[in-house]
Amino acid sequence: xxxxxxxxxxxxxxxxxxxxxxxxxxxxxxxxxxxxxxxxxxxxxxxxxxxxxxxxxxxxxxxxxxxxxxxxxxxxxxxxxxxxxxxxxxxxxxxxxxxxxxxxxxxxxxxxxxxxxxxxxxxxxxxxxxxxxxxxxxxxxxxxxxxxxxxxxxxxxxxxxxxxxxxxxxxxxxxxxxxxxxxxxxxxxxxxxxxxxxxxxxxxxxxxxxxxxxxxxxxxxxxxxxxxxxxxxxxxxxxxxxxxxxxxxxxxxxxxxxxxxxxxxx
DNA sequence: ATGGTTGGCGACCAA
Numbered sequence: 061x062x063x064x065x066x067x068x069x070x071x072x073x074x075x076x077x078x079x080x081x082x083x084x085x086x087x088x089x090x091x092x093x094x095x096x097x098x099x100x101x102x103x104x105x106x107x108x109x110x111x112x113x114x115x116x117x118x119x120x121x122x123x124x125x126x127x128x129x130x131x132x133x134x135x136x137x138x139x140x141x142x143x144x145x146x147x148x149x150x151x152x153x154x155x156x157x158x159x160x161x162x163x164x165x166x167x168x169x170x171x172x173x174x175x176x177x178x179x180x181x182x183x184x185x186x187x188x189x190x191x192x193x194x195x196x197x198x199x200x201x202x203x204x205x206x207x208x209x210x211x212x213x214x215x216x217x218x219x220x221x222x223x224x225x226x227x228x229x230x231x232x233x234x235x236x237x238x239x240x241x242x243x244x245x246x247x248x249x250x251x252x253x254x255x256x257x258x259x260x261x262x263x264x265x266x267x268x269x270x271x272x273x274x275x276x277x278x279x280x281x282x283x284x285x286x287x288x289x290x291x292x293x294x295x296x297x298x299x300x301x302x303x304x305x306x307x308x309x310x311x312x313x314x315x316x317x318x319x320x321x322x323x324x325x326x
Numbered sequence: 327a328t329g330g331t332t333g334g335c336g337a338c339c340a341a
Contacts, residue, residue: 094341
């Protein structure tokens with residue numbers, strides 16, 4: 061099974077890029093964030109035409125929005141909480157009925173958190189911290205197995221998940237309050253599947269700001285997108301690929317897709 | 327300390 065996570069930054073604008081991703085990489089499941097489209101306006105026919113017959117999505121006008129596109133049958137989760145009391149379309153869950161057995165899948169778009177890393181003066185940062193805490197508590201009260209968490213977590217937890225660790229310690233996405241909370245969330249029972257393939261001392265990015273003339277030359281990236289799995293799935297991990305070329309596709313998202321291959325389950 | 331760019335929408339805000 062080939063799984064992709066991608067913050068597409070407007071699904072309707074980037075349908076041609078979704079098609080390119082699909083034809084070149086042939087994923088079985090794609091998790092999208094920032095679809096920026098209401099459910100009524102979701103491009104259902106175009107997505108089905110790419111081979112994704114099984115869908116679960118939740119969108120709103122202008123902001124946020126998450127979607128799971130699948131070639132494999134799925135059952136949409138109905139027990140996902142309303143985080144921070146806001147129905148703002150940052151999480152969908154589903155059970156994927158894969159050939160070797162079911163896999164639970166969660167697709168998250170964690171709040172970006174604004175610019176000022178102080179929850180007392182920045183409500184967006186307070187929202188971000190509380191969101192991660194609530195999600196952590198939810199998973200802490202479960203015994204997850206055969207579970208995959210993906211998405212744009214908007215936090216780069218490790219020193220080499222950013223281009224300059226020291227300089228970014230005060231920048232939202234890499235501050236200690238965020239990275240500590242992300243670690244706590246992960247420790248509710250998950251393994252960082254991307255770092256399973258790339259050692260922590262190697263740089264690893266999935267996002268490069270639009271605000272760079274030449275993103276490749278400056279290479280001021282961050283790893284904001286993640287794939288976590290429960291330990292029982294680690295033996296099934298077969299390969300990982302950050303599709304860095306997608307940052308140069310026509311009219312690109314500022315995030316690139318991350319691909320994870322799983323061996324058949326038994 | 328500041329500016330750099332993009333998307334969505336509607337005459338700015340979020341990232």
